[in-house]
Amino acid sequence: MKKIHRIAFLLLSLAFTFHPLRSQRNLNAQSHLTDSTYFRHAIKSISDADLFSAIDLSSRALGEVSTATAKKDYPASYAAWAQYWSAKHQPKYVTKNYHLLIDTDMLVDYDSLRSYVRQYPEERDSILHRAEMLVQHRIQAWGDIVLEFGPAVDFNRNVGQSGKYGFHYWIWSRPLNAAYVLTGNERYLEAFDDYFRQWYDQRNRIEGSIPDLDVVYYELGLGVRNRMFIEHYLLPYSHRTWQTHEKMLKTILGAARWLYELERWEGYRSGNWQIHGSYMLTQIALTFPEFRESSNWLQLGLQRMHEHLEQDFFEDGGHSERSPRNYTQATYVAYRNLYYLLTNHNQDEPLARAIRERMSRTIDWWITMLAPTGEIPAINDSHRGLLPVFLLQDAASFYGKPEIYGVLANLFGIHAPAAGVSLPAFTSRNMPSSGFAVMRTDWTRNALYMNINYGKWNGSHTHNDMLDFEFYANGRALAVDAGLGLTYDDPLYVPWYKSSAAHNMVTVNNSNIEREGTEGREVTWYSSETLDYFGGEHLGYNSKGVVHRRSIAFVKPFYWVINDRLVCKKAGDTLSWNLHTPLHLMKSQNGLSTSEAPGFKLFFSPSDARMRQGDGMAASTSDVLPGRTERIQWIAFDQISTTTHAVEFTVVLVPVAAAGNDIDVREIGAGAVLVHRGDTTEILRFGSHPLPGDSLATDAEFVMVRAGRDGRQHFMLANGTYLRTRGAVIWKSDTKKSSEGLMPGR
DSSP states (O other): OHHHHHHHHHGGGSTTOOOOSSOSSSOOTTSGGGOHHHIIIIIISOOHHHHHHTBOTTSGGGHHHHHHHHTTOHHHHHHHHHHHHHHOOOOOOEEEOSTTOGGGOEEEOHHHHHHHHHHOHHHHHHHHHHHHHHHTTEEEEETTEEEEOSSSOOTTOOOOHHHHHHHTTOGGGHHHHHHHHHHOOTHHHHHHHHHHHHHHHHGGGOOOSSTTOOSSSSHHHHHHHHHHHHHHHHSOOTTOOHHHHHHHHHHHHHHHHHHHHHHHHHOOOOSHHHHHHHHHHHHHHHHOTTBTTHHHHHHHHHHHHHHHHHHSBOTTSOBTTOOTTHHHHHHHHHHHHHHHHHHHTTOOHHHHHHHHHHHHHHHHHHHHHOOTTSEEOOOSSOOOEEOOHHHHHHHHHHHTOHHHHHHHHHHHOOOOSSSOOOOOSOSSEEETTTTEEEEESOSSTTOOEEEEEOOOOBTBTOOSOSSEEEEEETTEEEEOOOOOOSSTTOTTIIIIITSGGGSSSEEETTOOOOOTTOOOEEEEEEEOSSEEEEEEEEOTTGGGTEEEEEEEEEETTTEEEEEEEEEESSSSOEEEEEEEESSOEEEETTEEEESSSSEEEEEEESTTSEEEEEEEEEEOSSSOSTTOEEEEEEEEEEEEOOSSSOEEEEEEEEEESSSOOOEEEEEEETTEEEEEETTEEEEEEESSOOOTTOOEEEOOSEEEEEEOTTOOEEEEEEEEEEEEETTEEEEEEEEEEEEEEEOTTO
16 A cells, blocks of 8 residues: 555656746747737636637537527526536546556546456555545645645645646546546545636636746646546536536636647647647547537647657657657557547547557567566656556557567566467567667566667757666666656756766766767667677767767677777877666676676776776666666776777676676777686677787677587677688678678588
């Protein structure tokens, strides 16, 4: 119980964390939103006459409403509308969540929610606990902030700069609707009605802390808040007054008009804000077709949602904002729910098919990125945290993907409801369109895993990182990204969490790269049962005269070798190789090792590089509740740039499952190491320059030669056209490619 409630207490600061990308009061001059008279009378304070003129009263079912409206007997009009609304046949649904986390909102019918909590009674406990808090006027408003009120609720209460806006998302109200569905007790609906009436009466007096952003009338607020309003309005509350019908209809009409003007005149805008706004415009149009304007709302909402489906998601399924949890998950759920609405309202079947196809790719993208511990990586503006089991279970049945059940069983210990479980066909995978590569041994919790980030810049959610990585082994996070912090109000958000130095990458003078316009280039990828190889370079330090190429070889299932080569036009700069680990590293023979196991050993070349150590904040790996942070250790190895030759760092990372291992690593030249492990010897060489006394010649960017107990030698090379030994050609290609094979005569 306590764990569930603690999750609920943190959820409000997560997926819809407020982060304004643009002012929503600087609007297109053609928009009616720039007309103060329209804004005041058509949106903020709609008259009874305007409301009923906005409804098509010509249908027979609305005859009594029409009669009362003609007499201007508006209380009777609302009473007649109440009768119509309660008798109207339409899809009715409620939000189902995983542990009340807001980025797991999924629309289901009432029986599905009841079935879900029978299977997971802790979910029922959490919903009812939060609902009881709300009945007592205790509101979990934002993050850890709990507001306690008497009978009067102050909706202008200051709960922080982001919190003020988050408070008015109304996400905190969802347990009241769910609690009624589970219990049939109308006191939960009574409490919701009371909150709604008080909010409506105060809504036009609420003050924001950001001058150019209204608290009530802006895209995210309208896109999120009205979800709860609609779900509540669909529930059959027997004591709902005509005044509540009045306030609800005016709220919904005003929201749709505001969103329509914004989405129409501002055009397509990439990112999650417009997805939420357009989704709500569509949901209102489908739920309230009685409004004369609803056909325009529906057409525009679906147009924008189709545009975002095509333009905001990469071909591999990743979301354009490249935040694996927060924005990918929130936008995925919006489309999953749009599919639910379209199919239940029998609308736009082609778009529904497109959603199924595109969102299925996003599920594959998530499974690829998923750490063996079940965590979503904390890359860019993303929290670390377990991928919600609820989301995967829904996707397994929704898309008919039995391999999802295999992942659930292996990584989360949740068994499939039926036979026929499989595992994904891939382990390691490069996803060039979204700019991520993943190296993985298998689909167990003890797998060796590394993700590599090399994608393009996409606005303010992008951190100052490039060619950085995280790695896990033996059920543990070993090197991680700093992530986001709890909210954007964190004072360390810009100076630390977004900085280059907070990522596992190479920095120049401890400064940030020029991230905008920078992405991995000249990328090489090769994957086989025995070796994964990634190579790429970036120009993020071009203004400092530095070109950086990083190459990573994963010798499965034993170790990684990372080679960084920096060509510099200026001498005297400090080049730093950075690593951030939640474990404690200490000096050991020929390198560093963690003080506990499972852990890892680190061998570093050149051995005379200056080493620095410190600590900094990062997304937690000990408490993987999204938004948790902790202080972890960092190390940096420094060299000084020179113009006479490239500066190279070569690092070997060896996961250690238990105390002691028999691996030995020696530096045998610039960008080359020799590794002994048991009866096997491996020479790994990065770059095409030969080593002293080396009989191998190649133009490949990487080559490995392995010799085992039987005396035979195998080669593996990446991105080359030939391999010779002692003058004899043993492999050749007309184009650059990667390959492996047995060396002749061995």
